[in-house]
Amino acid sequence: MYVIDKHYFVAAKLVDLLLEEQFNAMGIDIVTNGVARQFALDLATEGPRAMGHEGFDRLIATAVGFFSKRNRTGEHVTVDDLFTVIQQCHAHARRRKAPQAKKATRVLELLRESRHEAEAFAHERPAAATPTGQYGLLDDATDPLVTAVPTVILHAAIRFGGKLQVLADDQRLLTDDKLDVLERGATAVGLVQGLIKQSHLESLGCGRSVDHPSLQLADLVAGAGRAVARWHDGQDDPAGQDLHPVVAPLVDPGGLLINEKPDDFTRVGTAPAKRR
Numbered sequence: 001m002y003v004i005d006k007h008y009f010v011a012a013k014l015v016d017l018l019l020e021e022q023f024n025a026m027g028i029d030i031v032t033n034g035v036a037r038q039f040a041l042d043l044a045t046e047g048p049r050a051m052g053h054e055g056f057d058r059l060i061a062t063a064v065g066f067f068s069k070r071n072r073t074g075e076h077v078t079v080d081d082l083f084t085v086i087q088q089c090h091a092h093a094r095r096r097k098a099p100q101a102k103k104a105t106r107v108l109e110l111l112r113e114s115r116h117e118a119e120a121f122a123h124e125r126p127a128a129a130t131p132t133g134q135y136g137l138l139d140d141a142t143d144p145l146v147t148a149v150p151t152v153i154l155h156a157a158i159r160f161g162g163k164l165q166v167l168a169d170d171q172r173l174l175t176d177d178k179l180d181v182l183e184r185g186a187t188a189v190g191l192v193q194g195l196i197k198q199s200h201l202e203s204l205g206c207g208r209s210v211d212h213p214s215l216q217l218a219d220l221v222a223g224a225g226r227a228v229a230r231w232h233d234g235q236d237d238p239a240g241q242d243l244h245p246v247v248a249p250l251v252d253p254g255g256l257l258i259n260e261k262p263d264d265f266t267r268v269g270t271a272p273a274k275r276r
Contacts, residue, residue, distance in 0.1 A: 001225045001247070002152050003255040004144050010060045011047070012040040012256070013067055013142055015107075017121055018114040039110070042103035045258055050093035050101035050108075059089050066118070067142045079118045086111050145173055147256070150186035155254055157190060157200035169215050170206045179204055221250070 015036050023030045030036040048056040062085045065077035090108040093101055149168060156164055168174055174182075183204045190196035209215040224239075228247040231240025 001221060001250040001255075002148050002155075002252045003225060003229055003257060004148065005044070005256055005258050006144070007047075007056075007060060008040060008044040008258045009144060009147070009256050010063050010142060011044040012037075014043065014063050014111065015039045017067060018117045019107075019110055021117040021120070022110070022114050039107050041258060043107045046100045046104040047089075049098055050096055050104035051089040052092060055089045055092050059085055064142050067121070076122070079115065079122050082118060083112070083115055143173055145171060146182070149174075149182045151254065152252075153183075153186040153201055153204070154190045154196070155252055157186075157196050161200065163202035164200050165202050166204045167212060167214060168204070168206050169218070170208050174206050179206070225250070 019039060020030055020036055030039070047059070050056075051059065062077055062082055066079075066082045086108060090105065090112055093105040093108055096105070153164065153166055156166075168179075183201060186201060187196075187199040191198075207215060209219060224243050224247050227237050227240035228244045229240070231237040231244060
């Protein structure tokens, strides 16, 4: 079960698509040394305290709009829109006296200096949904499926070996050409990082739950995981409380979690509840 904390996911995208590019231009690798991950953790965990909950939610929503396809009105969130929110959040955060807020404030200071990288992204960002061959998955950068599908494949390859046949639930995002990109990505990351020696993926396809009982089972397991994650996050979810002893061992330790391990899902977290 691959779990994604969406606030952390979007914070990591801000770091990945803006700050990482900024540091790369200076010849500094902030990924290998773990600095990029720490920036994302600081922004996700201390952001609500530094910016206030409304400010943090506005930053996350604006970032999603900026990195995504056109919104419902057919418009993109502009660079000016994004940096207006970043400036407002920074102005609020730097006045907070809480020591913990300093970490998120530092990340916001760096983001304020990343306008060049944001403008470069906006220039490359397609004006509408485009053929995958031309832009890869650029217009789907903030869809968790783009991260989850290849990661789940890679982790299964490491765990089970042999040849994998992967069936994904039919989603609008998962067109044939985008599945090809995700398929190549799962193999490429594993080979480059030395996690696998060859491709273990025999096939990657989509299907409907009405036709495949395995997808119905996956839906049930995913629903149980969502309930446990909500309960662990401090939300009132009786089903999550009842299911957590069974679900916790199924959580993939490589998920996008905030400083947490699968065993942590056996208890309710008061810190995440306060953070929300």
